[in-house]
Amino acid sequence: MVKSAYVRCCQPYCSRSCTFFRQRRDQLIARLAAEWELDTPPQGSKISLRKHLERVWKATGKKPAKLQTLDNTHFPEELSYIYQWFAEFYSGQPFSYVELQAWCQLTGRILDPIEVDIIRWLTIIRENPSQR
Secondary structure (H helix, E strand, C coil): CEECHHHHHCCCCCHHHHHHHHHHHHHHHHHHHHHHHHHCCCCCCCCCHHHHHHHHHHHHCCCCHHHHHHHHCCCCHHHHHHHHHHHHHCCCCCCCHHHHHHHHHHHCEECCHHHHHHHHHHHHHHHCHHHC
């Protein structure tokens, strides 16, 4: 079985490790929400918001605030493994904890509750742009 970095790096139930993971979780969610927002076409458009903003930047020479915000949003490398797991597991459809548990059993992964929480938040934000 593959144990998570949370188990390998931190003592469970330690307030400092929980704070560390909560901070990194918030950074990961903010970064991915910003990425996903930019990858979504505005209503009535066939190209992404990112492409629109890049064209504005090229035409005006001034970087739009949303692109600047993305540059200032940190992607926590410490949690990149959770994003990789999310990308591997998430099919674009809502899922249950039972399905996540089955995926864990099939892949030999052992997720800690905080990692499950991060995957759940990523799913909510990915499925509901209004939550961003």
